Each structure stands twice: as C-alpha cells, then as structure tokens.
Amino acid sequence: MEPSVRKQFNEEIIKEAAHFFGADAQIAKKLGEAENYVYEVKLDGAPAILRITHSSHRSLDQLLAELEWIEFLHRKGIRVSRPFNSNGANVHVIPLETGTEFYCCLFEKAMGDRITADGPQWTEPLFIEWGRTIGKMHNASIEYEPAPGKTRRPHWNEEELLDIERYKPDVSDEILQQKNILLRKLNGLTKNNFGLIHSDLHTGNFHYHREELYLFDFDDSSYHWFASDVAIPLYYYAWTLEKNGEPNPVEKCTLFFSGFLKGYEQERSFTEEMANSISIFLKLRDFVLYTFLLKKFGAEEIEETYRNLMSAIKQRIEEDREIISIEWNVY
Numbered sequence: 169m170e171p172s173v174r175k176q177f178n179e180e181i182i183k184e185a186a187h188f189f190g191a192d193a194q195i196a197k198k199l200g201e202a203e204n205y206v207y208e209v210k211l212d213g214a215p216a217i218l219r220i221t222h223s224s225h226r227s228l229d230q231l232l233a234e235l236e237w238i239e240f241l242h243r244k245g246i247r248v249s250r251p252f253n254s255n256g257a258n259v260h261v262i263p264l265e266t267g268t269e270f271y272c273c274l275f276e277k278a279m280g281d282r283i284t285a286d287g288p289q290w291t292e293p294l295f296i297e298w299g300r301t302i303g304k305m306h307n308a309s310i311e312y313e314p315a316p317g318k319t320r321r322p323h324w325n326e327e328e329l330l331d332i333e334r335y336k337p338d339v340s341d342e343i344l345q346q347k348n349i350l351l352r353k354l355n356g357l358t359k360n361n362f363g364l365i366h367s368d369l370h371t372g373n374f375h376y377h378r379e380e381l382y383l384f385d386f387d388d389s390s391y392h393w394f395a396s397d398v399a400i401p402l403y404y405y406a407w408t409l410e411k412n413g414e415p416n417p418v419e420k421c422t423l424f425f426s427g428f429l430k431g432y433e434q435e436r437s438f439t440e441e442m443a444n445s446i447s448i449f450l451k452l453r454d455f456v457l458y459t460f461l462l463k464k465f466g467a468e469e470i471e472e473t474y475r476n477l478m479s480a481i482k483q484r485i486e487e488d489r490e491i492i493s494i495e496w497n498v499y
Contacts, residue, residue: 169201170463173222176264177205185220185272188260189252193218202464204387208277215277217249217384223269226387229319231259231271234386236314237321237364241383244308246301249275249384278384280377285408286420293379295427296434298401301381302369303435306394309363321364324354324392329459336462342486349488350455353448361394361442369397370404395442399449401428406450406492410480422494450490454481 169177182205186193192210196218200206205220221231235258241248251258252274260272283289314320332339332347366373367388375382402425409417429438458481461474470478484491 169203169205170224173224176222176266176268177220177270181220181262181270181272182207182218184262185218185260185270186274188272189216189218189254189274191216191218191274202460209274211252211274216252217275217277219273219275219387221271221273221387223271226271227319228259228261228269228271230321231273233314233319233321234389235259235273236318237312237389238386240312241305241308244304244311246305246308247278247380247382248386249278249382251275275384278375278377278382280375280380280382283371283374283376285371285405289376292427292430294376295424296431297376297379297381298369298374299398299428299431300434301374301383301431302366302397302401303432305366305383306361306363306397307436309365309394312364320391322390324390324396325351327390327456329456329463332455332459332462335459340486343482346451346485346488347455350448350451354452357393357445357448358441359393361439363391363394364389365392365394365397367392367397368400370401393442393445393449395445396449396452398428398432398438398442399446400453402446403450403453403491410491411477417492418494421492425494447490447493450492451485451488454484454491457481458485 182193182196186196186209190211193207196207196209198205198207199217203221203225207218207220208215209218210216226234235251238248238250242250254260254274258273262270262272264270283294328334330347330351332343366383366386367390368385369383373383373385375384402421405424406417406421409420414420432438458478461478461481465474
C-alpha cells in the first residue's frame with residue numbers, strides 16, 4: 169500500500185466495515201495490503217474475507233462493476249467468491265476527512281487451499297484445470313454485457329500503472345522507449361480474442377479443492393486480450409523460479425504451459441495470434457509490476473529483496489526481453 173493511503177487507515181475502519189456486514193473483526197487476520205486491505209474475519213462463526221479499498225485505487229462505480237461481473241460468472245457456473253449483502257447493499261462507504269473514501273466489501277472465503285508452485289499438488293491435473301477455468305471464463309466474457317447505464321470495468325489502456333512517469337518523473341529514456349514500443353505492439357493487435365478478463369489469476373488468487381479452482385480477487389479485472397490472462401500464470405511461475413534460483417526454468421515452464429494450454433483448449437481455441445502475442449504480455453506484466461513497486465514504496469527506503477527484484481525487472485525492460493522464452497508456437 170502506498171504511504172499516503174496508509175496514513176488514513178486505522179483499526180476503527182476495520183471495525184466499522186465489519187460491523188456494517190454483521191461480521192466479527194475482533195481477531196481479524198491480515199491477508200494482504202498490496203492494493204487493498206484484506207482481512208479474514210468471522211461471519212456467523214464462519215470465515216469471510218473483508219476487503220477495504222481506497223478511492224484513489226478504484227472508484228465506487230468501478231467496484232460495483234467488479235461485483236456485477238463476479239455475480240455473472242457465478243451464474244455461468246464458474247466458482248467465484250461472491251460478495252455478501254447487508255440491508256440490500258454490498259458496499260459500505262466510509263468518508264474520510266481528506267475528502268477521499270474507503271469502500272468496504274465482504275466476500276465468501278473460497279473453498280480449498282492455496283497452491284504452492286512446485287509443491288505436492290503442482291501437477292498436470294492442476295495445470296489443465298487452471299487453463300480450462302480461464303478458457304471457460306473467456307467464453308463467459310464473450311456473452312457478458314453490463315447492465316444499461318452501468319459503469320464498465322477499465323480498458324487495458326486505462327491502467328494507471330502504464331503511467332510510470334507519475335511515480336518516477338526521472339524514469340530513464342530506455343524505459344520510456346520500451347514503453348512506447350510495447351504500446352505500439354499492443355495497439356497493433358486485433359480484437360478477435362478480447363473481452364473482460366480476471367487479469368491476475370496467479371496462485372495467490374485462487375484456491376484448489378477436489379481438482380477444481382475457486383477464484384477470487386477480481387480487483388484488476390479489465391477489458392483486455394485473452395492472451396494476457398493466459399500469459400500471467402506463466403509469468404508468475406517463471407518469476408517464482410527466478411527468485412528461487414531454478415537452474416532449468418525453461419523446462420519447468422514448458423511442462424506447466426503445455427498442461428495449462430491442454431486445459432484451455434478444452435474450452436476454446438488457443439490461436440496462432442494468441443501464441444505470437446504471449447511474449448508481448450509477459451513484457452507488459454514486467455512493466456506494470458515495475459511501476460506498481462515504484463507506486464508502493466514511493467520515496468521510502470526499499471528493502472534489499474525488493475531492490476534486487478526491481479533491478480532485474482528494469483534490466484529486462486531496458487533489454488526488451490521477456491522473463492521466460494519458450495516455443496509458444498508449438499502448442
């Protein structure tokens with residue numbers, strides 16, 4: 169969470185948000201604070217997920233559009249964590265003295281457990297189901313049309329993290345040059361496989377239960393190319409291997425991606441154009457993640473782990489190189 173938002177957040181906000189939904193936050197367990205504050209609380213004795221979003225991150229209309237999208241996916245048979253209602257409302261607004269607001273939602277806790285890359289369940293059945301679930305979600309996306317007069321989720325080019333100069337005014341000429349090259353390539357793609365996607369379905373945003381995926385955290389959902397949704401799981405697996413010093417990342421990523429695409433193609437075709445664009449979306453994720461880290465830390469001192477991570481990403485961007493390179497067109 170960026171420093172300016174942290175200054176406005178406190179325990180009373182957690183208590184008020186939980187109280188609105190009738191939840192118990194006395195022993196709230198913090199789960200994350202990257203772009204939202206996320207806590208596990210109790211609702212009628214069962215675990216539930218409380219998410220608190222600052223208005224600098226999402227508008228209220230954008231948040232409501234996210235919740236509508238989640239409910240649509242549920243109706244299409246996709247396992248998602250649905251929002252709870254309280255007195256007919258699924259968002260509680262907390263106004264702040266700064267003129268900004270916190271938006272609070274309570275979600276079902278997904279069944280199952282989080283998966284660890286290369287852990288005991290990191291096997292082909294998981295890869296296949298992961299790909300199949302994203303393919304099924306893309307099929308639903310083609311049918312989705314927001315209610316008349318409702319705000320839509322952002323389009324890919326409205327992503328604030330593309331505006332790196334906002335968070336680092338002295339960004340290098342090499343980074344800006346690669347940004348412009350990347351944007352030209354994206355604008356040159358057709359919209360044949362394009363729609364509302366999750367945009368962040370790595371292992372931190374689903375649980376696995378009885379060989380099925382249960383999805384959550386649709387905060388980054390946007391109108392984007394389907395190939396981006398396909399590239400992101402690959403990106404984060406490659407990133408994990410890089411952090412762990414894996415000597416054979418290409419071999420492991422190829423095995424993962426082969427199973428993933430086997431599942432995806434059970435639902436819809438992975439076209440040649442999608443295959444040819446994977447490297448673009450791997451580079452895009454590097455750029456967005458680099459800007460996110462600049463936003464997260466601001467002028468604060470950055471700990472060594474993150475400094476090293478940012479240095480590696482910066483080098484890849486400047487060298488116009490994706491995090492992993494395998495033969496995309498063989499699938």
